[in-house]
Structures are given as structure tokens and as C-alpha cells.
Amino acid sequence: MTINRRDFLKVSAGAASLAAVGTLGGCASVQTGSAGPKVVVVGAGFGGCTFAKYLKAWYPAANVTLIEPNDHFTSCPFSNTVLAGINKMEDIELPYTYISKLVDTWVPDTVVAIDTAKQTVTTAGGKTFPYDRLVLSGGIELLFDRVQGYDAETQKTIKHAWKASRDQTGVLRQQLEAMPDGGTFVMSVPMSPYRCPPGPYERACMVATYFKEAKPKSKIIILDGNPDIASKKPLFLAAWKKHFGYGTDNSMIDYRPNNMPRSVDAKKMMVGTEFDDVKGDVINVVPPMRAAAVTGLAGVRDGNNGNWCTIDYLTFESKVAKNVHILGDSALTNFPKSGSVANNTGKMCAYALSEIFAGHQPDPAPVVTNTCYSGTGQGTAFHVATVFRWNEEKKSLVPPKDANGISAEESELEMAYMEAWAMNVWSDTLDLPADYKFTAKG
Amino acid sequence: MKKTLAVTLVLAGTLGAVATAQAVDVRARFIAANCSYCHGPDGKSRGAIPSLAGLEPGYFVAQMKAFKDGSRPATVMKKHANGYSEAEYEAMANYFASIK
Ligand SMILES: Cc1cc2nc3c(=O)[nH]c(=O)nc-3n(C[C@H](O)[C@H](O)[C@H](O)COP(=O)(O)OP(=O)(O)OC[C@H]3O[C@@H](n4cnc5c(N)ncnc54)[C@H](O)[C@@H]3O)c2cc1C
Numbered sequence: 001m002t003i004n005r006r007d008f009l010k011v012s013a014g015a016a017s018l019a020a021v022g023t024l025g026g027c028a029s030v031q032t033g034s035a036g037p038k039v040v041v042v043g044a045g046f047g048g049c050t051f052a053k054y055l056k057a058w059y060p061a062a063n064v065t066l067i068e069p070n071d072h073f074t075s076c077p078f079s080n081t082v083l084a085g086i087n088k089m090e091d092i093e094l095p096y097t098y099i100s101k102l103v104d105t106w107v108p109d110t111v112v113a114i115d116t117a118k119q120t121v122t123t124a125g126g127k128t129f130p131y132d133r134l135v136l137s138g139g140i141e142l143l144f145d146r147v148q149g150y151d152a153e154t155q156k157t158i159k160h161a162w163k164a165s166r167d168q169t170g171v172l173r174q175q176l177e178a179m180p181d182g183g184t185f186v187m188s189v190p191m192s193p194y195r196c197p198p199g200p201y202e203r204a205c206m207v208a209t210y211f212k213e214a215k216p217k218s219k220i221i222i223l224d225g226n227p228d229i230a231s232k233k234p235l236f237l238a239a240w241k242k243h244f245g246y247g248t249d250n251s252m253i254d255y256r257p258n259n260m261p262r263s264v265d266a267k268k269m270m271v272g273t274e275f276d277d278v279k280g281d282v283i284n285v286v287p288p289m290r291a292a293a294v295t296g297l298a299g300v301r302d303g304n305n306g307n308w309c310t311i312d313y314l315t316f317e318s319k320v321a322k323n324v325h326i327l328g329d330s331a332l333t334n335f336p337k338s339g340s341v342a343n344n345t346g347k348m349c350a351y352a353l354s355e356i357f358a359g360h361q362p363d364p365a366p367v368v369t370n371t372c373y374s375g376t377g378q379g380t381a382f383h384v385a386t387v388f389r390w391n392e393e394k395k396s397l398v399p400p401k402d403a404n405g406i407s408a409e410e411s412e413l414e415m416a417y418m419e420a421w422a423m424n425v426w427s428d429t430l431d432l433p434a435d436y437k438f439t440a441k442g
Numbered sequence: 443m444k445k446t447l448a449v450t451l452v453l454a455g456t457l458g459a460v461a462t463a464q465a466v467d468v469r470a471r472f473i474a475a476n477c478s479y480c481h482g483p484d485g486k487s488r489g490a491i492p493s494l495a496g497l498e499p500g501y502f503v504a505q506m507k508a509f510k511d512g513s514r515p516a517t518v519m520k521k522h523a524n525g526y527s528e529a530e531y532e533a534m535a536n537y538f539a540s541i542k
Contacts (some may be wrong), residue, residue, distance in 0.1 A: 056476065074505070343479045351472040363469060365524035369476055369525065371518060385518045387525025407517060414517055417480075420489025425479040427488055434486060 031262040033104030036061030037357055039356055040121050040131040042111045042294050043370060044068035044341040045330030047137030049099045049429045050346030056102055059354035065105040065129055067121070072096055073430060076196065077339050078422055078440050079164035082173050083213075084206035084377045089170045096428065100429040103335025110229075116296040116321045133353060135301070136309075137327040139163065140195050146288045148263035148272070160287045161203075162195060175282045181215040186271050186280030188261045189224040193308070195329050195337045197231035198384070200224075200286070200375040205236070208252050209242040209377030220253045221278055223271060225260035231336070232374060232384050232406050239376045239410055261285050291330035298324055307379040308332035313390070313397050314362050316349040325349050326333065334396060335388060337372055342420075343429055344368040365390040373418035375442050381418040382407035415442045461533075470533035473526070477534070480518075485538045495541040502535035 039055060041048045052066050077093040081105055084090060096416050100106035115132070122128045134146055142160060146151040150158070159175070161168040176185065186208055189200040204222055211218040229236055240246030246253050254402060256273075263272035264285055271278045288305035291300075300318040303310040309326040310319040316331065318324045327425035328342035335341045352362035371385040386395035386404040407414060420442045426432060470539075474485070477494060480495035481487050484496030494502070509523035526534075 027465055058471070183504045228497050340479050344476055347472065347475050351468070351475075355468070363472070367476065367525065369522065371480065371522075383518055387522060389525065400525055403521055405521050407505040411466070411517070416490035417517060420487060420491040423488035424482040424491065428478045431483075436488075438488070 037132040043137040046342035054350035067107040069110040080206040138294040154266040182217040183281035187284040191225040201236040223259040303332035315352040379412040380413040499535035506531040
């Protein structure tokens with residue numbers, strides 16, 4: 001028996017979807033939807049969804065299976081605004097309704113095993129999917145065991161909020177709301193490379209925005225593992241000075257470089273660094289991170305001491321496993337780990353595979369770009385933007401002259417552009433319709 | 443049961459111009475798609491960043507050149523314009539002009 005995509009959709013409501021997926025995955029010989037090469041995508045985040053959408057657009061015969069356990073998308077971009085109280089969790093939660101209809105098979109499950117020799121992927125539900133090409137865009141794995149005391153019990157109190165969800169970002173917001181005026185918020189910045197280099201400094205702006213308005217006697221201590229502000233330094237320093245008294249005796253923000261958190265204690269509400277024990281009323285520690293756990297299953301974490309995945313820049317194929325492609329944050333590249341990059345590299349990989357499937361060579365000189373906006377919480381925003389082009393000498397994608405830089409200053413105009421960026425990147429990634437009603441503000 | 447024409451049509455409908463642009467230069471289509479995380483899918487923006495779909499090619503190329511030489515002030519576009527060649531401006535201009 002074969003099941004086509006339309007029949008699959010008919011039965012995919014509610015509990016029936018699991019049963020249907022079970023039928024599809026249970027038998028390797030079942031052909032669903034398009035008859036072309038089997039492409040299995042793991043992770044419906046910025047990289048995985050964009051890749052799946054553009055591969056279906058540019059090579060419709062590809063048979064695309066997308067595997068993702070969450071029943072909706074929660075955006076990390078704009079999640080810091082939830083901490084400011086500018087948005088609620090529901091404003092950054094978006095549906096998988098459209099992207100799940102666009103792929104041949106949508107599998108609501110978690111990948112638990114990958115056999116790169118047999119070219120199969122197995123899910124927690126016990127289904128096995130064969131692939132011609134495997135695309136891993138699982139984001140990051142957080143390494144709690146690198147911070148002493150950051151065990152499962154402690155994780156109930158101390159949140160990282162570096163993967164946005166109600167249990168992380170939502171709970172951290174509640175903790176900030178419950179904190180008395182005059183309290184201290186202790187937050188950390190992991191060592192580079194990490195997901196979203198400007199994210200922690202934006203987070204400080206957002207929490208300061210909330211404190212300024214609701215708890216003006218409160219303080220923010222930033223424990224940065226890095227020797228300095230890792231992204232858009234002049235712009236963040238200017239914003240902290242302008243809005244939050246940074247550099248004066250009354251500064252709301254106390255920034256401490258070279259202060260990597262080594263331990264956490266949820267009972268004493270304390271973070272230990274090499275130098276000090278820092279007490280906080282609310283503690284937000286982002287542990288060290290590496291490429292998503294699913295890349296470990298495929299044995300492709302070959303770079304940077306076994307933490308990230310090296311790739312061929314022309315195809316995003318792993319350097320150590322054939323027919324396995326790595327997108328988004330998991331890849332070891334010279335691009336920042338951002339949603340914009342995951343979206344763009346998703347297209348690049350879709351373009352390369354559409355060419356390969358059509359019997360052509362992939363483009364020998366591709367281009368990808370990054371732009372990261374950061375909001376101040378004060379109605380203004382600024383950016384860093386870079387174009388990366390193929391460089392034959394370096395065998396890498398590098399910025400050409402003057403195609404890299406930051407805003408001259410924060411502005412309200414860029415806040416409007418940042419909001420537009422969010423709506424456009426969400427629409428582009430999740431295939432949202434033109435009339436989709438967004439509710440997030442910047 | 444096998445894959446029907448209806449399914450193909452439904453897919454083409456959802457993908458809009460991206461799917462119907464098969465005739466265009468695939469490289470132009472790809473580099474133009476790189477702009478859509480800001481300018482919207484198919485260059486149709488949902489917010490304050492201007493749409494690119496349907497822009498007249500002469501106007502499009504003139505704007506890219508003006509961003510590059512600084513004669514049109516910009517927040518981000520100077521950096522992006524500096525990353526592409528004039529031939530690529532034209533290829534993207536033709537691609538976006540073809541989107542209805
Ligand atoms: C606070 C914060 C603010 C940010 N702000 C910005 C911003 O303003 N602009 C910007 O460009 N970027 C921003 N980012 C960065 C951006 O969120 C990431 O770079 C982006 O999400 C990376 O995309 P990805 O596809 O690699 O991973 P993700 O988007 O995280 O997607 C990974 C997906 O894989 C799934 N998955 C994982 N393991 C499995 C498995 N075994 N089986 C099946 N599915 C699995 C997960 O459930 C998830 O849905 C921010 C990040 C943070 C934390």
C-alpha cells in the first residue's frame with residue numbers, strides 16, 4: 001500500500017497523525033508523496049524549515065520528511081522582549097501548520113539513532129526512515145554538567161532561557177516579576193562560539209527596561225565568560241549609558257568580563273566564578289554549549305575539540321559523513337550562530353542539493369549573508385550585517401571589502417526594521433501566509 | 443493510490459512565485475532568496491522594510507548602486523550592496539521584476 005501526501009493530511013488531525021506517521025515510517029518500502037531522492041530533515045527550526053521549504057520549491061520531486069517533536073515553533077529572536085514584558089510567550093509562538101503541509105511527510109517525533117552506513121534515522125517512536133540525504137538542523141546542546149551543581153533539580157529553579165519555551169523564557173519572566181524591588185538579577189554569557197553573540201547583551205537591556213519601569217532600585221550583574229562584550233560593543237555600551245546609567249555610580253548594569261560561571265547553587269541562590277561567589281535573587285546561567293545532540297548520534301561533531309561540525313562550504317555536507325548535511329547553529333563556520341544565518345544557509349544547502357539532484361555541479365561561488373538586529377527595550381534597535389562570499393584561496397566564505405559593519409547608532413527607524421525582519425524571517429522560514437496576523441512588538 | 447496532479451497544484455500554489463520561476467536563472471533565484479529574510483518571501487514584505495517584488499529593474503539597479511556609493515542613505519543596505527556585483531544587481535532586479 002502507498003499513502004500519498006493528501007491522504008496523509010486527511011488523517012493527520014489529532015491522535016490520528018501519530019498512527020498515520022507510524023504507518024508511513026514503519027515500512028521502509030512505503031513511498032509517500034514525491035518519487036525523487038529521499039531527504040530526511042531533523043529539526044523544524046530556522047535551518048530545517050527553510051531548507052525543506054526551498055528544496056520543495058527548487059526541486060519539487062525531492063521526497064522531504066521533516067522530523068520535529070514540538071507541536072509549534074517558539075522563536076528565540078524576540079524572546080528577550082518577553083523578559084521585558086513587551087511581549088507574552090504567545091506572541092513569539094508560531095504554528096507549524098503551513099510548513100508541515102508543504103513537506104511530503106511531517107513526523108512529530110524525536111530522532112534517537114542515526115546509522116550513517118545504512119543511511120537510516122530512527123525515532124523515539126521506533127520508526128526507521130531511510131535517506132539519500134540527511135539534513136541535521138537540531139540547534140544546540142546545553143552542557144549542564146560543565147557547571148558544578150547545575151543538575152536536574154537545580155534546573156527547576158535556575159533557567160537558561162537559551163532555547164525559548166514557556167518552561168524557560170516564560171518561567172524566567174515570572175521569576176523577574178516575583179523579585180522585590182532592590183533585588184539582583186545575575187545573568188551569564190557563555191564563551192564564544194555560542195548561539196546568538198549579541199543575545200546576552202540584548203537580554204541585559206530588556207531586563208533593565210523592565211527594572212527601570214517597575215523595580216528601579218534593582219541591579220543586573222552580567223558574568224561574561226569572554227574577555228569583552230562579544231558583539232556590537234560600542235552600540236551596547238552606548239545604550240547602557242544612555243538608558244541605564246552605565247558608567248555612573250547609579251548604573252543598573254554591572255558588567256564583569258572574564259567571569260565564567262563555574263558553579264551554581266539554587267538553595268543559596270549563588271553563582272561561583274573563579275574569583276567570587278555572586279548572590280542573586282534571580283539567576284540566569286547559560287551553560288557552555290556544543291552542536292545539537294542529534295549531530296552526536298551521527299558522529300559528525302568533528303571540529304573544535306569535538307564540539308561543532310565541520311562542513312564543506314559549498315554544500316554544507318559534513319566533512320566526516322557522506323550525504324549528511326549540517327545547518328544552523330550546529331555547523332562550525334565563520335558565520336555568527338543566528339536565525340538569519342540558519343535561514344540563509346538552509347537556502348544554500350537547498351540550492352546545492354537541487355543542483356546535485358538535477359545532475360549539475362553545485363554553485364562554485366555562493367553567497368550568504370547575516371544580519372542580527374538587537375533591541376534596547378527603549379523603542380530603538382541596531383544591527384550588525386555581513387555578506388559572505390566564496391574565497392578560492394581560503395576555501396571559505398568571507399566578507400568582501402566593506403560588506404560588514406554595524407549601525408552608526410541606535411534608532412527608532414531600526415526598531416521598525418527589526419520588527420519587519422522578524423515577521424519576514426518567520427514567514428519565510430515557516431511558510432506563513434501573507435495575511436498571517438503577528439502580535440509581537442519590538 | 444498515487445501522487446495526483448491536484449497535490450502538485452496545491453504545492454505550486456503554496457510556494458507561489460518561487461515554484462513558478464523555473465525558467466529563471468537558478469543562481470539569480472538563490473541570491474535573491476537571500477534577501478527575503480528581511481524583504482519577505484518572494485520579496486513581499488510583511489512590515490516596514492520595503493517589498494522588492496515587482497520593482498522596475500532600472501529603478502532596482504539604480505537603488506543598489508546608490509546604496510553602494512552612499513548617495514542614497516541607508517541603515518543596512520550599504521553593507522549588503524557592497525557584497526554583490528553589478529551583474530548580480532541586474533540578475534536580482536530581473537528576478538524580482540518577474541514576481542507578480
Ligand atoms: C535569546 C536569543 C535571542 C536570539 N535573537 C536572535 C535574533 O534577533 N536574530 C537572529 O538571527 N538570531 C537570534 N537568535 C539565534 C537563533 O535563535 C538561532 O541561531 C537559530 O534558532 C538556529 O537555528 P537552528 O535551525 O540551528 O536551530 P533551532 O532553531 O533551535 O531549531 C532546532 C530544532 O531541532 C529540533 N530538534 C533538536 N533535536 C532533535 C531531535 N533529536 N529530533 C528531532 N528534532 C530535534 C528542536 O526541537 C528545534 O525545533 C537568538 C537566540 C537566543 C537564545
